[in-house]
Amino acid sequence: MPTLIELHNVTKSYHVGDNEQTVLTGIDFKLATGELMAIMGSSGSGKSTLMHILGLLDRPTSGTYLLNDSDVTRLSEDERADLRNRTIGFVFQSFFLLPRLTLLQNVGLPLHYRHCEHEEMEQRALQMLTKVGLAKHAKHKPNQLSGGQQQRAAIARALIGNPLVILADEPTGSLDSHTGQMVMDLFKELNQQEGVTIIIVTHDHDVAAQCQRTVHIQDGRVENTIKS
Ligand SMILES: Nc1ncnc2c1ncn2[C@@H]1O[C@H](COP(=O)(O)OP(=O)(O)OP(=O)(O)O)[C@@H](O)[C@H]1O
Ligand SMILES: [Mg+2]
Numbered sequence: 001m002p003t004l005i006e007l008h009n010v011t012k013s014y015h016v017g018d019n020e021q022t023v024l025t026g027i028d029f030k031l032a033t034g035e036l037m038a039i040m041g042s043s044g045s046g047k048s049t050l051m052h053i054l055g056l057l058d059r060p061t062s063g064t065y066l067l068n069d070s071d072v073t074r075l076s077e078d079e080r081a082d083l084r085n086r087t088i089g090f091v092f093q094s095f096f097l098l099p100r101l102t103l104l105q106n107v108g109l110p111l112h113y114r115h116c117e118h119e120e121m122e123q124r125a126l127q128m129l130t131k132v133g134l135a136k137h138a139k140h141k142p143n144q145l146s147g148g149q150q151q152r153a154a155i156a157r158a159l160i161g162n163p164l165v166i167l168a169d170e171p172t173g174s175l176d177s178h179t180g181q182m183v184m185d186l187f188k189e190l191n192q193q194e195g196v197t198i199i200i201v202t203h204d205h206d207v208a209a210q211c212q213r214t215v216h217i218q219d220g221r222v223e224n225t226i227k228s
Helices: 047-054 077-087 103-113 118-131 147-159 177-194 205-209
Strands: 003-016 019-032 036-040 062-067 088-092 165-169 198-201 213-218 221-227
Touching: 003 047, 019 047, 019 213, 019 221, 036 047, 036 177, 036 205, 047 165, 047 198, 077 088, 088 147, 103 118, 103 147, 118 147, 147 165, 147 177, 165 177, 177 198, 177 205
Parallel strands: 036 198, 036 213, 088 165, 165 198
Antiparallel strands: 003 019, 003 062, 213 221
16 A cells, blocks of 8 residues: 655654753654554653644644655645645544534534535535444434444544544543444444544553554654554
């Protein structure tokens, strides 16, 4: 499979007052299209920071990020936002569904931002909800659903724009182990049956063990890469 993501010596420093803190000291890795990869590392090691860079929400302090062979570190803010909307699907620990919208509306939101026609948006949103097993809850509000169902809806929302990659930051972190496993089963199914490329940040070794590969971050670097 072709390389989708390539990081070369990516660093990230934050300035807080007069202090500069370097969180990522030099990250290198490659990810091929179709991979299901885990990122692990202790709290504060920079996993979310790395996901923000991968997701074009933030830019590295130095280094190169090639996404689909093009250097995205040079893009302007607007170009990055545009590319992000077209290529990245996000899943977060706390779901981030909008409470006043139905599941159908929440899932359709990325297409709304792309100025998609209303009817097509609803049709696609229903397709995605069907894919994650929530079609019959399309008209429900998020608070009428369990945590696991809400996370599956968030995955449907991440999928609707046909992203190149799904970035999931501790997607099972606020779920009990049984519900977390159902979310993992969905990720594995999407990866194996539809070839969706997925990166999952996790503290859970059982979750990482179900991915094809785990990247460990320590002292701001990729410590080692274990292929299973
Ligand atoms: N916007 C920011 N401004 C300043 N410092 C930040 C910012 N974001 C993150 N940091 C710092 O960078 C370090 C890494 O944070 P990050 O959130 O990436 O860690 P993490 O590995 O995701 O941790 P956790 O497992 O707890 O989620 C922390 O020391 C944090 O305080
Ligand atoms: Mg984090």
